Amino acid sequence: MIQIVLSAIIAALVALLGTPLLIKVLTRRNLAQAIRESADGIVYPEHSGKKGTPSMGGLAIVIAVLLGYFGSHLIRWTPPTPSGLLAVYLMVGLALVGFADDYLKVFKSRSGGVRARTKLLGQAAVALSFAYLATRFPDDAGLTPASQAISVVRDTAWVLPLGLFLLWIWFIVTAITNGVNLSDGLDGLAAGASVLVFGGYTLVNVWQFGQSCSVVLTQGCYVVRDPLDLATFAVACAGACFGFLWWNTSPAHIFMGDTGSLALGGGMAALAIMSRTEMLFVLMGGLFVIITLSVIAQVGSFKLTGRRVLRMAPLHHHFEMAGWQEITIVVRFWLIQGLCLSAGLALFYAEWIRG
Numbered sequence: 575m576i577q578i579v580l581s582a583i584i585a586a587l588v589a590l591l592g593t594p595l596l597i598k599v600l601t602r603r604n605l606a607q608a609i610r611e612s613a614d615g616i617v618y619p620e621h622s623g624k625k626g627t628p629s630m631g632g633l634a635i636v637i638a639v640l641l642g643y644f645g646s647h648l649i650r651w652t653p654p655t656p657s658g659l660l661a662v663y664l665m666v667g668l669a670l671v672g673f674a675d676d677y678l679k680v681f682k683s684r685s686g687g688v689r690a691r692t693k694l695l696g697q698a699a700v701a702l703s704f705a706y707l708a709t710r711f712p713d714d715a716g717l718t719p720a721s722q723a724i725s726v727v728r729d730t731a732w733v734l735p736l737g738l739f740l741l742w743i744w745f746i747v748t749a750i751t752n753g754v755n756l757s758d759g760l761d762g763l764a765a766g767a768s769v770l771v772f773g774g775y776t777l778v779n780v781w782q783f784g785q786s787c788s789v790v791l792t793q794g795c796y797v798v799r800d801p802l803d804l805a806t807f808a809v810a811c812a813g814a815c816f817g818f819l820w821w822n823t824s825p826a827h828i829f830m831g832d833t834g835s836l837a838l839g840g841g842m843a844a845l846a847i848m849s850r851t852e853m854l855f856v857l858m859g860g861l862f863v864i865i866t867l868s869v870i871a872q873v874g875s876f877k878l879t880g881r882r883v884l885r886m887a888p889l890h891h892h893f894e895m896a897g898w899q900e901i902t903i904v905v906r907f908w909l910i911q912g913l914c915l916s917a918g919l920a921l922f923y924a925e926w927i928r929g
Contacts, residue, residue, distance in 0.1 A: 643807050660719050
């Protein structure tokens with residue numbers, strides 16, 4: 575447990591102290607993300623005050639997670655596990671996809687970044703390679719980091735063949751990463767909600783470690799490989815987001831960019847998959863699911879009926895267009911995420927009690 579505490583402290587301090595250094599470097603080079611402005615009859619929320627704010631702050635988050643995770647292992651002199659390394663792999667791989675997008679936005683002043691198809695292909699390559707590797711590296715009990723069974727609170731009886739399993743993991747990773755990416759539209763919204771999600775997964779993984787079948791052979795024990803190391807990774811992500819949020823909250827001194835949002839989505843997806851709680855993420859990361867559904871509803875309604883259900887998608891921009899203050903939207907959305915997370919943890923615990 576000391577390792578978990580160390581991971582959180584190191585990641586939080588690195589993000590808290592390192593982010594202003596990154597801000598200075600980006601500001602000196604005038605590396606700010608282009609801001610979309612209303613034109614040609616298309617109205618966007620008024621964000622002109624954000625001009626000049628540096629982007630690519632996700633670099634600070636990823637570096638903080640890496641130093642927190644590996645630093646805690648080094649201090650405690652314990653080797654990383656395959657599960658932990660795969661979580662890092664998925665996060666860093668998707669961060670590189672996001673970095674390519676941020677590069678075009680910042681260096682080429684293209685507010686749209688890379689083409690959507692190119693971004694999806696990059697996400698697919700990382701997700702599919704992660705899925706394949708996660709079915710390898712069995713431990714002494716034959717457990718691999720991921721299971722080919724669909725999981726809710728733990729593995730179900732629905733076991734997928736390898737081909738369908740790869741597609742299933744690709745869908746989960748793409749859905750979660752794009753959900754976090756869509757949520758990163760207001761100062762501190764995605765970072766604050768991510769703190770809650772990663773904090774929740776820290777609790778889940780610590781509980782799974784205490785009730786692991788490798789520790790206690792009782793009915794209802796958890797068949798999860800390396801839950802303690804997954805908790806070490808999760809708390810590093812929570813600490814990094816916490817430290818970054820100090821500089822990202824309104825008015826933001828830096829944006830996380832796609833480098834950060836895709837990396838955080840990758841970390842969440844890795845935890846959901848390897849902790850055997852894939853479907854539980856609908857509650858654990860409820861805010862990201864709601865925001866994603868708002869975009870689907872907006873696009874679907876417009877294509878089918880020619881009408882929009884929201885003033886603007888994603889959902890937080892709808893409330894901006896309705897006149898809500900940015901900070902009001904962010905705090906209330908954090909509260910919604912807190913309620914969703916509480917429901918997810920309650921369901922997780924209730925399943926254990928029932929078992």
